[in-house]
Amino acid sequence: MSTLSPVDLPNSYIGRSVARPGLARLTQGRGEYVSDLALPRMLQVVFLRSPYAHAEIVAIDTSDALKMPGVVRIVTGRELAEHCTPWVGVLTHLKGLKSAPQHALAVDHVQWQGEPVVAILARSRAEAEDASDRVYVEYREIDPVVEMFSAAEPGATPIHADLGDNIAFERRLDAGDVDAAAAASDHVISQRFVFGRHTGVTLEARSIVADWNRAEQRLTVHLGNQAPHMIQNIVAKHLALEEQQVRVLTHDVGGSFGIKVHIYPDEMAVCALARMLGRPVKFFADRLESFVSDIHARDHVLDGRIGVKNDGTITFFEIDDITGIGPFSVYPRTSAVEANQVVNLTGGNYAVPNYRARTRVVFQNKTPTCQYRAVGHPIACSVTEGLVDLAARAIGMDVVEIRRRNLVPDDAYPCSGPSGIRFEALSHQASLEKLLQMMDLPALHADQEEARRRGVHRGIGFASFIEITNPGPAFYGVGGAKISSQDGATVKLDASGAVTVQSSISEQGQGSAAIIAQVTATALGVPLARVRVILGDTDNTPYGGGTWASRGAGIGGEAAFQAGRALRDNILKLAGTILQADPTSLDIRAGSVVDEVDGRERLPLSELARIAYFRPDTLPADFQSELMATRHFVPREYGFAFTNGIQASYLEVDTETGFIRLLKHWVVEDCGQPINPQLVDEQVRGGVVQGLGAALFEQCRYDDQGQMINANMADYLVPMAGEMPDIEVGHIITPTKESAIGAKGAGEAGTAGAAACVANAVNDALAPFGVVITEIPLTPEVVLNALRHV
Amino acid sequence: MIDISLTVNGERVSACVLPRTHLVDFLREELCLTGAHLGCEHGVCGACTVRLDGEIVRGCLVLAVQADGSVVETVEGLSDSGEIADLQQAFIDRNALQCGFCTPGMLIASQDLLKAGGVPSREEIREHLSGNYCRCTGYHAIVDAVEATAKAREAAR
Numbered sequence: 001m002s003t004l005s006p007v008d009l010p011n012s013y014i015g016r017s018v019a020r021p022g023l024a025r026l027t028q029g030r031g032e033y034v035s036d037l038a039l040p041r042m043l044q045v046v047f048l049r050s051p052y053a054h055a056e057i058v059a060i061d062t063s064d065a066l067k068m069p070g071v072v073r074i075v076t077g078r079e080l081a082e083h084c085t086p087w088v089g090v091l092t093h094l095k096g097l098k099s100a101p102q103h104a105l106a107v108d109h110v111q112w113q114g115e116p117v118v119a120i121l122a123r124s125r126a127e128a129e130d131a132s133d134r135v136y137v138e139y140r141e142i143d144p145v146v147e148m149f150s151a152a153e154p155g156a157t158p159i160h161a162d163l164g165d166n167i168a169f170e171r172r173l174d175a176g177d178v179d180a181a182a183a184a185s186d187h188v189i190s191q192r193f194v195f196g197r198h199t200g201v202t203l204e205a206r207s208i209v210a211d212w213n214r215a216e217q218r219l220t221v222h223l224g225n226q227a228p229h230m231i232q233n234i235v236a237k238h239l240a241l242e243e244q245q246v247r248v249l250t251h252d253v254g255g256s257f258g259i260k261v262h263i264y265p266d267e268m269a270v271c272a273l274a275r276m277l278g279r280p281v282k283f284f285a286d287r288l289e290s291f292v293s294d295i296h297a298r299d300h301v302l303d304g305r306i307g308v309k310n311d312g313t314i315t316f317f318e319i320d321d322i323t324g325i326g327p328f329s330v331y332p333r334t335s336a337v338e339a340n341q342v343v344n345l346t347g348g349n350y351a352v353p354n355y356r357a358r359t360r361v362v363f364q365n366k367t368p369t370c371q372y373r374a375v376g377h378p379i380a381c382s383v384t385e386g387l388v389d390l391a392a393r394a395i396g397m398d399v400v401e402i403r404r405r406n407l408v409p410d411d412a413y414p415c416s417g418p419s420g421i422r423f424e425a426l427s428h429q430a431s432l433e434k435l436l437q438m439m440d441l442p443a444l445h446a447d448q449e450e451a452r453r454r455g456v457h458r459g460i461g462f463a464s465f466i467e468i469t470n471p472g473p474a475f476y477g478v479g480g481a482k483i484s485s486q487d488g489a490t491v492k493l494d495a496s497g498a499v500t501v502q503s504s505i506s507e508q509g510q511g512s513a514a515i516i517a518q519v520t521a522t523a524l525g526v527p528l529a530r531v532r533v534i535l536g537d538t539d540n541t542p543y544g545g546g547t548w549a550s551r552g553a554g555i556g557g558e559a560a561f562q563a564g565r566a567l568r569d570n571i572l573k574l575a576g577t578i579l580q581a582d583p584t585s586l587d588i589r590a591g592s593v594v595d596e597v598d599g600r601e602r603l604p605l606s607e608l609a610r611i612a613y614f615r616p617d618t619l620p621a622d623f624q625s626e627l628m629a630t631r632h633f634v635p636r637e638y639g640f641a642f643t644n645g646i647q648a649s650y651l652e653v654d655t656e657t658g659f660i661r662l663l664k665h666w667v668v669e670d671c672g673q674p675i676n677p678q679l680v681d682e683q684v685r686g687g688v689v690q691g692l693g694a695a696l697f698e699q700c701r702y703d704d705q706g707q708m709i710n711a712n713m714a715d716y717l718v719p720m721a722g723e724m725p726d727i728e729v730g731h732i733i734t735p736t737k738e739s740a741i742g743a744k745g746a747g748e749a750g751t752a753g754a755a756a757c758v759a760n761a762v763n764d765a766l767a768p769f770g771v772v773i774t775e776i777p778l779t780p781e782v783v784l785n786a787l788r789h790v
Numbered sequence: 791m792i793d794i795s796l797t798v799n800g801e802r803v804s805a806c807v808l809p810r811t812h813l814v815d816f817l818r819e820e821l822c823l824t825g826a827h828l829g830c831e832h833g834v835c836g837a838c839t840v841r842l843d844g845e846i847v848r849g850c851l852v853l854a855v856q857a858d859g860s861v862v863e864t865v866e867g868l869s870d871s872g873e874i875a876d877l878q879q880a881f882i883d884r885n886a887l888q889c890g891f892c893t894p895g896m897l898i899a900s901q902d903l904l905k906a907g908g909v910p911s912r913e914e915i916r917e918h919l920s921g922n923y924c925r926c927t928g929y930h931a932i933v934d935a936v937e938a939t940a941k942a943r944e945a946a947r
Contacts, residue, residue, distance in 0.1 A: 019882050026890030027878040027897065029825020029865035036824040126810070203829045203837055203891040203925050254827070254891030255925045287830040509888030509926050682885050682931055689928030713834040713923075721929040722920035726912070750928075 011525055011589055013518040014741060017678035018528055020514040031252040034207040034224045035284045042209065042280040043072055045273060046128035047266050048118040048135050049289060050110035053144035053365035053706025054159070057108055057137060060118060065134035070127030073277060074135065075119040075269075077105035084272040085238045087263065089329035091479025094336045097169040097361075099329035100160040104238075104269040110139070111159060111327035112365050113707055114292025116266045119273055121281065144365035144706040148301070148324035152362045159327050159363045168329055169336040169361040173343055175418040176354030181316035185307030187394040193383050194775040196699035197299035197324075200372055201718050204254020205285040206294065208267050210274035219246050221271060224253040226261040226506050227546035232538045233482045234263055234332060235271050250536030256508040257690065258372040259294050261548050263331040266293060291711035296700055297338065297372035299324050300379050306387035307354075312397050312405045316354035317347035317418070319383055325361055326368035332481040335369055336361045341376025341468070347384050348417035349428055349464045349644065350406045355418035365706045373690055374751035375549075377467060382756040385463040386774050389760050393767075399462055399760070400441070403432060407464060417466075424637075426644040427732040428464055431668040435462075435646050438730050439666045444650055451652070452768070458663070459765025461649045463756035469550035469671070469745025470641035470736070472634055486634035487551075488542025489560035491520055491567045493627040495613040497591065497606030499526055501563070502534045504544025505556030510747055511679040515553045516560045518675050519741055523564025524571075525588030526605065542630060550745020553675050554641055555633055558739040562631035565740075574625045575603055578611060633739070641736045641744040645669030647688070647753040649761040655769070655787055658780030660696060660762060662725040669749040670732040673742035680746045681729045687750020688727050693719045695755035695776050794858040798823070799867025807854045814838040814849025816857075817864060825865035825894045829923065836922030839895035840864050846902045865894035874901050877939045886935035888926030896922045900936045907947075909940040 025031060062074040086101035106117045118135050122128035145151045145159050151166040158165050182188050209222040219241065225231055228248040236243045253260065266283060274281040285293065300323040307315035321342050325335035339359040347355050392402040407428035408415065416422050441460070448458045476483040490502045503516045513533040521528045534540055544559075545551065568588055575593040576583035579602055587596040593603040611618060612625040619625070635641060650664045667684050674680045697717035701710045710716045735742025755776050763772050766787070773786045795804045798821060805820055812831075817823045817840065829837030831850045838849035841863040868874045874897055880886070887893040896919065903910060903918040910918070915936045916929065924932060 020885065023882045023885075023887065023890070024878070026887055026893055027865075027881050028869040029823070029894045031825075031890050033824075033827070033891065035828065036818070038819075126808075201925060203835060203889070203923060204827065205829075253889060255889045257925070284828070287832065287835075509890060511885075511888075678885050682888065682927060685928035685930050686888060686926045687928075690925070712832060713830040714832065718923060718925065719929075720920040720923065721916040721933065722913075724916070724929050726933075727928060727930050 012522045013528055014522050014673065014675055015677065017676055018518065020511050021517055021533065022513060033204055033252045033254050034209060034222050035204055037209045037222055039209060039211060039280040042282055043121045043123065043277065044125040044128050045270060045281050045283045046120045046125060046132050047116040048120065048132045048137065050106065050113055050115045050117055052110060052139055052141055053113045053146065054142040055110050055139035056142060057106065057110060057117065058140050059138040061136040065120065065131040068127065068131035068134055070122040070124055071120065071131045072123065073121045075273060077103055077107040077117065080105045080269055080272055081107055083276055084268055087238060087331045089331035089334050091334050091476065091481055093479040094169060094334060094340060097329065097334060097336050098163055099168060100163060102265065102328045102331065104265045104272060112367050114289065114367055116269060119269055121273065146364055146366065146702065146704055146706045148322055148362045148364055151324065151364045152322060152360055159365060166363040167360055168325060168363055169339065171340060171343055171359050173357045173419055178316045178318055178354045178356040181354040182307050185315045186310045187391065188305060188307045189387065189390045189394055190303065190305045191387065191390055191774055193302045193304055193386060195298045195300040195379050196777050197296050198694050198698040199291065199294050199296045199700055200257045200259035202255035202257065202259050205287060205290045206260060206264065206267065207284040208270050209280055209282045210271045211280040212275040212278055214278045217245060219271060219275060221246065221248045222251060223248060223267065224260055225250050226256050226508060226548050227483065228506060228536055228538050229504065229543055229546065230483045238268060239271060239275060248538045250506050253508040258548065262295055262333060262370050264293065287713055288711055291716060292367050292708055295330060295370040295372065296367050297369050298379065299369060300342065302383050304383045304387050306391050308391035308395055310395050312395065312402050314350055314352050314388065314391060314406045317352060317384065317387065318356045319346050321359040323361055324364040324366060326366050327363055328368050330368045330370035332483065333371055333476060337371055338376045342379045344419045344421055345376055345380035345466060348419065348421055348466050349384065349408060351408045351412065352406065353418055366702060367708065373687065374748035377465065377748060377752035378691055378694060378755050381463055381465045381753050382759060385756040385760060389763065400436065403462065403464055407432065421642065422638055423642050424736055425734045426642060427670045427734050428644055430732045431644060431646045431670060432464065434730050434732055435648055435666055435668045438728055439648055456652060457655055457765040458650065458652045459761040459763065461757040461759065461761025461764055462646065463753040463760060464646045465644065465753040467550065467643045467745065467749045467752050468640045469643050470554035470635055471549045471551060472639050474639040475549065484543060484545040486632050487544035487556040487559045488630060488632040489516065489556065489563040490542055490628060490630040491563040493567060493571065493605065493609055495609050497604065497609045499524060499531045500534065501531060501560055502541045503556050503560055504542045504546065505552040506536045506547045508547065510552065510683055511676060512547055512552045514679060515557050515675045519557045519561040520564040523561045524568050526591045530591055542632065550747040553743045554739065554745050555635065557675060557743055558741055559631050559633040561741050562633060563629050566629035566631055567627065570626045570629060571608065574612060575608055577619060577623050578608065579603060635738040637738055641738060643669065643671050643744045643749060645749050645753065647757045649757040651758065651761045651765065653762055653765040653783060658783035660778060662692065665725050665727045667727065667750060668730040668732060669746065670734050671746035672744035673733060673735040674731065675741065675743055683746045684729050684750040685727045687748060688754045689719050689724055691751040691754025692724065692758065695758040696778055699777050792855050794855055796857050796859060797861045799863060799870065809853065809855055811854045812850050813852040813854050813857050816854035817849060823864050823866050827891050827894065836895045836899060837892050839898045839922065841898060846898055865897060868898065868901065876942060877901060877904065880935040880939045884931045884935040884938065886927060886931040892922060892924045896924065896932060904936065904940055904943065909944050912937060
């Protein structure tokens with residue numbers, strides 16, 4: 001490896017905010033999303049979904065529907081089950097996790113409102129929708145299990161009789177000595193925290209086109225998705241195909257955020273239907289069915305406890321968590337990971353060894369939940385930071401000061417958190433100080449006081465956080481799921497001297513292609529414009545995990561960097577042969593081979609490629625050029641590259657209406673070496689706003705019969721431009737030593753801490769009223785109830 | 791089926807459509823103009839925003855038959871004419887798009903504001919774009935790009 005750090009290399013694009021490739025295409029409406037795709041002979045499928053949260057299917061009558069114009073085929077769960085085997089969403093390392101077999105279309109029973117029951121295939125979507133009105137399904141309703149505490153009660157009716165009860169998973173952790181720490185505390189504070197259930201609302205709903213070619217015996221799956229190789233594996237497995245009979249292409253993906261990284265029954269049905277009919281089948285979810293069929297997330301209630309001494313020392317954290325996950329653990333990543341993360345992460349930013357936790361993951365008849373951006377992080381962060389503020393209040397200490405005293409010191413690394421998570425190097429203290437520089441706290445306090453005198457209630461809230469990035473096999477691979485944690489890149493110098501990179505990570509708009517291009521151009525020493533990136537096609541990329549859990553830059557980027565360095569070595573060997581020079585005396589800069597010492601151009605890469613490809617006869621007989629190199633990478637030393645940061649919110653609470661107006665938001669985060677600082681900032685900002693949506697607006701509201709009552713975009717509120725503040729982003733840079741490029745992830749930092757600092761700011765604003773709110777979303781109703789104005 | 795004639799991106803188009811066909815479905819499926827996107831199909835998200843006789847409309851709330859005799863402009867047309875080239879470049883420079891699915895609608899709505907002239911405040915930009923949802927960017931970069939374009943156009947005036 002070069003002794004120069006990547007950022008110091010000549011012509012480095014690492015650390016530079018260059019524009020992403022492909023953006024002109026998207027701004028001109030020339031994106032190619034799966035929802036845009038139309039293939040010859042393609043059929044559209046519409047799914048009739050269960051109107052009940054829990055019912056037995058008594059009979060299905062499709063005879064009238066089959067007579068409707070344009071209808072080609074109608075398929076029920078029983079018929080489809082002969083073509084697609086069911087699955088069970090468990091992982092062996094989550095000990096005790098259980099779930100029931102789940103079919104692509106419901107067989108005999110429906111378990112949530114929105115579960116697909118019948119597939120109607122027609123020449124157009126409108127015709128299929130018309131026909132779906134004429135499919136008659138007779139149901140026998142069963143009392144739904146909706147509320148998670150009662151679902152968890154001993155003796156509660158189990159949703160799946162075979163499983164015995166509704167507890168899918170339970171984990172306990174006890175570190176240090178919480179009881180002794182509590183006894184030694186001057187104050188012990190208990191507080192319940194409530195986190196609403198929300199969902200991702202990708203602007204492009206889930207869309208898939210599956211195409212079975214009978215002649216080639218091959219299924220091509222066009223699917224807006226984050227993990228194409230995972231999809232390939234699972235589609236093949238449940239359709240009884242070899243993996244090489246399945247090709248998955250992602251195309252442009254209209255937003256994902258973790259929504260499009262799971263196995264959905266309707267998408268599996270589309271693959272099976274395409275094979276049954278031998279022609280392309282398209283499903284593009286409409287927004288109403290997205291709300292009840294996309295995975296939901298969060299839906300946790302935690303009882304938290306914290307101990308503190310009068311000098312500000314935090315003595316322990318304790319949480320008792322419960323979460324409702326719907327009727328199935330989602331395949332293959334499972335629905336126990338969020339709860340597991342809550343246990344892993346809570347209190348992890350503080351030097352507090354005493355920690356006790358329990359989580360219970362409970363089945364219920366609602367839409368399944370699974371991993372969505374910042375899995376578990378907003379919950380762990382909100383509980384931790386909410387408790388810290390309450391501790392500060394109990395002893396009359398400033399909320400910044402209590403953090404300064406208790407956050408893990410920057411010189412303590414490497415070290416471990418109380419749950420056993422290992423930290424290579426974090427920067428909590430430096431991040432806090434940087435944040436304070438950015439926000440001018442004395443001026444804010446003065447403004448707050450001045451507003452208070454006018455009867456206007458403004459608040460300042462802080463939230464320090466840790467973020468899991470660059471996961472190794474500990475997430476899924478060790479539990480038996482075939483979800484790769486390593487990624488690969490192949491870098492090729494073509495005959496014109498241009499460069500193509502094929503990478504196994506995928507793009508959903510975060511800038512994966514840009515990152516791959518930047519590190520490759522840097523590793524090779526070529527202009528960025530000479531690099532083309534290919535992603536999202538299992539036929540044309542190395543095998544790898546894809547893009548999720550903030551891993552694309554740190555893992556996929558390092559693979560591309562190493563592949564670029566390997567190709568550079570090959571090029572220099574060839575150049576040395578051509579120039580009769582020692583390869584170590586040469587370098588590649590700006591697309592030409594140069595003398596390493598004085599930078600004098602010796603050979604443009606276009607000329608080198610011409611010789612290699614067209615005049616190899618001029619090279620020595622025993623020399624074979626290799627102008628394509630592949631490398632793979634997975635971090636080995638640490639299971640995860642933890643990152644850290646801190647956020648702050650300034651806001652105003654209208655105590656008459658309960659409305660919250662966000663005035664400003666600040667973030668300092670440390671993702672190691674940023675490859676493209678602009679992209680990092682925009683990941684942070686976008687993540688913050690998703691967290692603010694959860695904090696203020698977003699909630700899947702259910703009635704006591706398990707019916708989602710706001711399953712449309714007018715009633716389910718997401719953040720709009722007019723409600724969001726400007727967001728200032730700053731950085732501390734602590735590169736990971738696990739890789740040459742030193743990059744950690746940045747995609748989930750914003751979401752991790754946004755709700756926590758907003759809640760703390762609301763409580764700061766409402767401090768004169770003696771009100772503490774620890775429930776999100778912080779709707780006007782919640783605020784007014786707390787103020788007892790309702 | 792109903793016969794309609796309209797002008798789409800400067801080209802005259804005659805077609806026969808079902809009365810229930812939405813304008814956006816007509817554009818996407820009949821004319822293969824897939825720049826207008828389907829985000830919600832109930833008039834909330836703004837991803838299907840197009841221009842109808844100079845005014846921005848939601849393609850999912852207008853029927854194709856209502857566009858009979860009208861002039862329709864989509865992001866493809868505004869791109870080819872160069873009308874929003876500076877705004878598109880500002881979006882690229884500022885990374886004011888991530889997945890890009892909202893972007894055609896966002897650009898057309900932004901141009902609607904910019905056409906009025908002057909330099910709108912950030913609050914005015916945010917207000918004007920509040921009918922266009924973006925789930926990726928958090929809006930800050932979009933506001934920056936629109937503001938930068940307004941300033942550049944004002945300076946060039």
